[in-house]
Amino acid sequence: MSKPLFEIKDIHVNIEDKEVVKGINIKILPGEKHAIMGPNGSGKSSLVNALMGHPNYEITEGEIIVDGKNVTDLETNERAREGMFLGMQYPLAIPGVTVSNFLRTAVKSHPDGEARVKTFRKDLKRHFKVLEIDESFATRYVNDGFSGGEKKRLEILQMGILRPKVAMLDETDSGLDIDALQVVSKGINEFCDENVALLMVTHYQRMLNYVNPSHIHVFMNGEIVKSGGPELALELEEKGYDWLQKDVPEKVEAQ
Amino acid sequence: MTDDIQQEKNINEIDDPELEKVKRIEDEITGEYKYGFTTDIEEDRIPPGLNEDIIRIISAKKNEPEWLTEWRLDAFRTWQTMKEPRWCNCTYNEIDYQGITYYTAPKNTPQYQSLDEVDPEILKTYEKLGIPLEETKRLLNVAVDAVFDSVSVVTTFKDKLEELGIIFCSFSEAVQEHPELVRKYLGSVVPTNDNYYAALNAAVFSDGSFCYIPKNVRSPMDLSTYFRINAVNTGQFERTLLIADEGSYVSYLEGCSAPMRDENQLHAAVVELIAHDDAEIKYSTIQNWYPGDDEGKGGIYNFVTKRGHCKGKNSKISWTQVETGSAITWKYPSCILEGDNSIGDFYSVAVTNKYQQADTGTKMIHIGKNTTSKIVSKGISAGHGRNTYRGQVKIMNSAENSRNFSQCDSMMIGGECEANTFPTIDVRNNSSTMEHEAYTGKVGEEQLFYLMSRGIEEEEAVALIVTGFCADIFKQLPLEFSVEAVRLIEACVAFPDTLG
Structure with missing residues (x-):
């Protein structure tokens, strides 16, 4: 049995002294694809942003373990260098900085960056093909005037280029039409192979038709209220989230 | 298949300049002023102070004709009779x-006939600054006039330019060799009574660059002046006079640096550009005078008057400046758009x-018809920096159908x-x-988080955001200068405590 590549141990997160994530435990083995589902405001995005070290989210308790190493006290960029990646829900524009310059700078910052930069151009070309991106993309400014679909393709492109051990994707499916969703999913499937631990955050089940999860965790009020296999996603699609809320009346009261 | 090759080629073209850039700027982000060293040489120095005798001494040292002495x-x-302005x-x-x-001035030979006569210490200085003057090491395609304290020590590629009729030499030499041109144009764009510092410069200017591009000649190389203040407690007052005759073109570069010293030093230069019919002048400056230390002690007062006169029809003058140095920068490179179009x-x-x-900022004075100006x-x-843009766009009655974009x-x-x-x-x-159009923003936490989540360090992320912000300007610079500008900006903003 292989060791977990990504361990989230009893993580608690505060935003301005208010606890929004209340003790989360998840273990992901290499090659597993976990999905966190839940209604809006349940704390799913807060969890992955906190795991990546966003300054607005404070981890008050718990540990983040990547490939056996505790990264909880590391800066965001150091966590990235240890192999963590977060695909953003709302990727920001960096005017004047070309996609190619941005990606190259990012690649170089990784531990084996010098070696990787040598194959950068080839990698970029290959990834463009997978994501059906025109090569003129390389000279455009990062997310500046990008459509929703282009932004999400760029996120997945970054994941492909940076080759993280732990890939977290925050609502990658939001704002995508069906064609874009298929292409982006193809990219995720291609880049997240048997060596990667994937953690997807999604509101809807629809992306899970293309990226088949091995595990589903249902999030409510900052906690996992139910975990299961892929069949759980279908059940949620059918019944919504309310029935789970009824399952845990004491939590509702605790609010 | 052909498509594939074509695409491969495109991608190569896309990446090469940037790869080059990334390579060049590597490990440069130290935030320290790198040009703060001093050079030990023997100096020819007149006593401090200013009166008519001092001016006569300067004029005599330069062996100037009487009209110029009188002009000074x-x-x-x-x-x-003027009052020091304080509206800055x-x-x-x-x-x-x-x-x-x-x-x-460096002792003994103010004007060198060949490089062999130049003090090796001075040559070393320029090499350290990245501007080697020796034949074998020179930058290709850039002719350099090297100004050390009050005098021009050497001008490279002079012979090659002379073949085309281009005059590119120190100001002192121009006074001796081309007095008619100097007399015709000196003070024609920035008159001696223009402002306090222009008047001071006219009285005491010691050297600078002179450049004349004859009719219908496109200068095959960039012309460049590199100003270096070395001496203690010395003001630098140089003049640049650049004339582009009908149908000619020149790209001119100007760079500056100074040693780190505790006292402030005054730099009051004057630059005059004249563009005749159908001529174009592209003037680029990278100003990296010593900015002072972390407590604000020392640094250069950079009080400069720069003005271009688009005298002829269809003429064009373009100023590009990257100002990273100096304790105080106070200047407005301007254009008088007299010629139609x-x-x-x-x-x-x-x-x-x-x-x-x-x-700093600019003045655009539209006089001719269909004149166009653009300000970016x-x-x-x-840190504790204070940055002010001050600009004036004036479209006169006569300037019908003129346009400005700011x-x-x-x-x-x-x-x-x-x-x-x-x-x-x-x-x-x-x-x-x-x-x-105007925009004011802060380097945002979210942008930083985004870049850092990709492994990029905070300092480098700030530098990336800032150089991106300036990308439109860097595009205007010749490649060599553009690389230098990016490197300078990165060094300038790379202070860990600035985000505090």
């Missing part, structure tokens, strides 16, 4: 004009960090800095159009 004295008398949005202590030394451009990046202050200014403030953007890093914008617009006819 006239300027000095005008200067004495800057604070600084009283300048003691009698405490400044107005002429310092003439064009004036101003592209500027001004960075203030530590306790630096910059009050990017101000970056960090864009003034500011970016702030940290909470202790300041950014101001003072645009003035004066349109005196009904057929002209004006457009003005």
Whole structure:
């Protein structure tokens, strides 16, 4: 049995002294694809942003373990260098900085960056093909005037280029039409192979038709209220989230 | 298949300059002023202070004709009647004009016939600054006039340029060899009584560059002047006079640096550009004078008058400046658009960090018909820096169908800095159009998080955001200068405490 590549141990997160994530435990083995589902405001995005070290989210308790190493006290960029990646829900524009310059700078910052930069151009070309991106993309400014679909393709492109051990994707499916969703999913499937631990955050089940999860965790009020296999996603699609809320009346009261 | 090859090629083209850039700027982000060393050489130095005798001594040292001596004295008398202006949005202590030394030159040979005569220490200095002057090491395609304290020590590629009739030499040499041209144009764009510092410069200027591009000649290489202040307590007052005759073209580069010294030093230069019919002048500056230390002690007062005269029809003058140095920068490279259809451009990046202050911008005076001007200014403030854009666009009654576009953007890093914008617009006819855009922003936490989540360090992320902000300006610079500019900006903003 292989060791977990990504361990989230009893993580608690505060935003301005208010606890929004209340003790989360998840273990992901290499090659597993976990999905966190839940209604809006349940704390799913807060969890992955906190795991990546966003300054607005404070981890008050718990540990983040990547490939056996505790990264909880590391800066965001150091966590990235240890192999963590977060695909953003709302990727920001960096005017004047070309996609190619941005990606190259990012690649170089990784531990084996010098070696990787040598194959950068080839990698970029290959990834463009997978994501059906025109090569003129390389000279455009990062997310500046990008459509929703282009932004999400760029996120997945970054994941492909940076080759993280732990890939977290925050609502990658939001704002995508069906064609874009298929292409982006193809990219995720291609880049997240048997060596990667994937953690997807999604509101809807629809992306899970293309990226088949091995595990589903249902999030409510900052906690996992139910975990299961892929069949759980279908059940949620059918019944919504309310029935789970009824399952845990004491939590509702605790609010 | 062909498509594949084509695509491969495109991608190569896309990446090469950037790869080059990334390579060149690697490991450069130290935030330290790298040009602060001093050079030990023997100096020919006159006593400090300013009076008519001093001016006569300077003029005599340069063996100048009488008309020029009189021109200087006239300027000095005008200067004495003028009041030091204080409207700059800057604070600084009283300048003691009698405490400044107005002429310092490397000893013995103020004008060198060949490089062999130049003090090896001086050659070493320029090499350290990245501007090797020796034949074998020179930058390709850039002719350099190297000004060391008060004099021009050497001009490279002179012979090659002479074959085309291009005159590129030190100002002193031009006075001797081409007095008719100097006399015709000197002070024609910036008169001696233009302003306090222009008058002072006219009285005491010691050297500078002179350039004449004859009719219908496109200069095959960039012409460049590199100014270096070395001596203690010396003011630098140089003049540049550049004339582009009908149908000619020249790209001119100007770079500057100075040693780190505790006392402030005054740099009051004058630059005059004249463009005749169908001529084009592209003038680029990278100003990296010593900015002072972390407490705001020392640094250069950079009070400069730069003006271009689009005299002829269809002429074009374009100013591009990257201002990263100096304790105080106070200047407005301007264009007088007299010729019909003439064009004036101003592209500027001004960075203030530590306790630096910059009050800079441009003036565009439209006189001829169908004249066009464009202003793109990017101000970056960090640390305790104070950054002010001040601009004036004046469209005269005669300037029918003229157009101006202005864009003034500011970016702030940290909470202790300041950014101001003072645009003035004066349109005196009904057929002209004006457009003005402005943006002020902060380097945001979210942008930083985004870049850092990809493994990029905080300092590098800030530098990336800031150089991106200036990308439109860097595009205007020749490649060599563009690389230098990116490197400088990165070094300038790379202070870990600026985000505090």
